[in-house]
Amino acid sequence: MSETVEALWQDDFSYRRKRIQARLLRRRWIDRVIKVLTVLAVIALLYPLIDMILMFAYKGATLISTTIFTQVTALNSATVTGGLQNAISGTLLLIALSSAISVPLGVMGGIYLAEFSPRGRLSGLIRFVADILAAVPSIVLGYAGLLFLVLYLGWGFSALAGALTLSVFMFPYILRTTELSLKNVPQSYREAAMALGSSKTNMISRVTLRAALPGISTGIILSTSIASGETAQLLYTAGYSGFNPTALLHSPVGYLTYVVYVFSQLSFPTSQNLALVASFLLLAFVISLNVAARLLVRRMAKG
Amino acid sequence: MRQSKKADALLRYTAAVCGGTSLIFIFLILGTTLVYGFPSIVVNGLKFLTSITWNPALSGSLITVHGFKTLSGAHYGGLVFITGTLVSSALAIIIGAPTAIGVAIFLSEFSPKSLSTIISILVELTAGIPSIIFGYWGLLVLVPFLLYNIEPSLSQKLWFLPFFHGQVYSSGLFASGIILALMIIPIIAAISRDAMRQVPLEQREGAKALGLTHWEVVKSIVLPNAKMAIAGSILLGLGRALGETMAVVLVSGSAINTLPHTAYAPINTIAAFMAQSMDSAFTDPSGMYVSALVELALILLLITTATNILARLLVREGFISSSEKVVRV
Missing domain, CATH: 1.20.5 (Single alpha-helices involved in coiled-coils or other helix-helix interfaces)
Structure with missing residues (x-):
């Protein structure tokens, strides 16, 4: 059993x-x-x-050759010849202008959100609106720039219209990264500065901004990198020109992304070549800015 | 002392005004699109959303409808572009979301730390590459590859599936979906990876101690904890895909007046069509062509804004709940 x-x-x-x-x-x-x-x-x-x-x-x-940097694009109905000097200088001008507009606005706005009124009603509204702004499709932004700046204000296709449209695109990005970098500064830094009798302005400029600088610069570099690769905002605001930029208003400017977009669809082999070189320059620029931003982050981590 | 108080107040107001410019920007964007789009909304009405015919009738004569000037015979229907936008983005999510979650799981769970760092750098670099470069690469490399190597065999071997049997085209829905997927994978992967890394170590260790395999830990501990943020990141990717212009414009096939009937057929998206058409729109003396394009812009703005607000709520929620759990453990 x-x-x-x-x-x-x-x-x-x-x-x-x-x-x-x-x-x-x-x-x-x-x-x-x-x-x-x-x-x-x-x-x-x-x-x-x-x-x-x-x-x-x-x-x-x-x-690539030296002609690319020394000659402007000669575009007529039969051929495309010359270099990309006009597009390179135009891109640099657009980036410089849009940074000059969006960096002060974004950094100051970020200071307000992080230092003056982190929980205020206005801050909540600004954050919400910045999120919406960041999500506006680039072509819609380009249309708004065309209708308001180019047509309603009568600026024409111009560097300033293109740069202002681009800066609306960069602004929310710089705003939020500045806020985030300032928030990551330890509260004890602020208390120490205040305990030493520092005014708020002094505390921000001497202590918190300095501590947050690597993070803020990273945000600025990355937003510049993104802006340099944008096309849709500029198509109908900056226009296109085969010459180097001469004025900020009423005069269209060329830029590298336009060369890629339009010349890649033309059937002359020389236009294809220019589009390929422009792509190469854009990629090199974007990648080197990304590497620079990454090096900054690493330096920040080391302290 | 009084002077520093003044300086503080001055800085405070300057900073508030700078931050407040975001309100001016959004007001101007909404204001101009509404003002310029209004004539089309009134004249074209609901058929703008249901008709596939887009005919500006540029040779027509000026007439007045409901108090707005338009051309006789002009007919604006945006359904082709709305459908193209939604379908190409849906395809991008179908291809991109599983791939991105796979990448995120690999980076946060399976990969050795050093390899994960290198791949993370490359993933973030992908997110920074200009969209026009994606489009140009698609035109030069992806479109010929799909046309000669992939689409013919898909069409022959998967003929029994809907949408897969039919004529193959050089550019169209399939190419657009893949390019968009490539562009949104880095966004979804980076956010999902961060959310997965936030899942507390104690829970994983507990699960491993019970004898679960690596994948079972991911399936039963990591993914449920990170699911909100993952869903939010997919929506963020969707928002990006819906509004993407330059990558799609070169590979979409620029369809007009026709809806796609197969997975390879030419399409057009709202953003791509907007980028192509503004030049010809200004040849319309009545301004209705411009207004109709701006109405398309408004529709796109509505869709992407709704998607993004939902996405950000989910991502924020996902990260807050998991960080609370870290505190509780």
Whole structure:
């Protein structure tokens, strides 16, 4: 009697053990399959990125010459010749102008949000509106710039209209990164400054802004990098010109992204070449700004 | 002392005014689009949302409808562009969201720390590449690749699925969806990775001690904890895809007056069409063409703003709830 019970129990035990082992095997297999799938996802993302960078780097490096920097684009109905000096200088002008508008506004706004009224009703409204501004599609922003600045105010296609439209795009980004960097400054810094009898203005300019500077600069560099690659805001505000910019109002300016957008669709081989070189220059500019921002972050982490 | 008080007050007001310019900006954007879009809203009415015919009738004569000037025979229907925007973004999410979550899981859970740092840098770099570069790469590399290597075999082998059997085109919905997916994967992956990393270590260790495999820990501990932020990040990506202009304009096929019937057919999105059409719009002396384009802009603005507000609420919620759990543990 007792022997049969023992045997039954043994049977059941080994049966269960086998089942558990089979299940464990299956679970380990699923684990491996999922791991392989996530690696494939990473490859699916990085392969196009690396292909893109290498292709533009190779084509750009073989096509680039001093003419690109020394001559403006000569565009007529039959051919496209010359270099990209007008587009390069136009891009730099647009970036400089839009930074000159958006950096003071954004940094000061960020100071208000972080230092003066972190929980105020106006601050909440500004944050909400900045989030909405950041989400306005770039072409919609470009249309608003066209209708209000170019047509209603009568600025015409111009560097200032393009730069102001771009700065509306950069502003929320700089605002929020400034606020975030200031918030990350330890509260004890502020208390120490106040305890030494410092005024609020002094405390902000000498203590908190200084401590938050690497973070703020990173935000500014990254927003400049994003702005330099934008096209849709500028198409109908900056227009396009084959000459170097001469005036801020009533005179259209060229820029690199326009060259990529329009010349890539023209059928002359020389226009394709200019579009490829412009892509290469844009990529090089954006990547070097990103690297600079990253180095700043690392310096900040070291303290 | 009094002087420093004055300086403080001055700084406070200057800072408030600078921050307050955001209100002026949004007011001007909304104001101009509403003013310029109003004639089209009144004249075209609801058929703007339901008709696929976009015919500015530039040779028509000037007439007045409901008090606004337009051209006789002009007919504006935006359904092609609205559909193209929604469908291409949906395709981008279908392709991009699972890939991005896979990338995020790899970066936060499976990868060794050093590899994860390098890949994270590359992922963030992808997010910073100009959209026109994505579009140009799509035109030069992706479109020919899809046309000759992928679409013919998809069309032949998956003929039994809806939308997959049919003529292949050089550029269209499929190419747009893939380019958009590439652009939004870094956004979704970066936010999801941060949310997954916030999940407390104690819970993972507890699960591992119970004998769960790596994936089971992710499935039962990490993903449920990070699900709000992941959902929010997908919506943020969707918002980006809906409003994307330059990447799509070169690979969409610029369809007009026709809806896509297969996955390869040419499409057009609101943003891409807006970028292509403003030049010809100014040849319309009545101004109705411009107004109709601005109404499209308003529709796009409405969709992207709603998506983004929802997304930011979810992301914020997701991060706050998980950080509270860190405190509680």
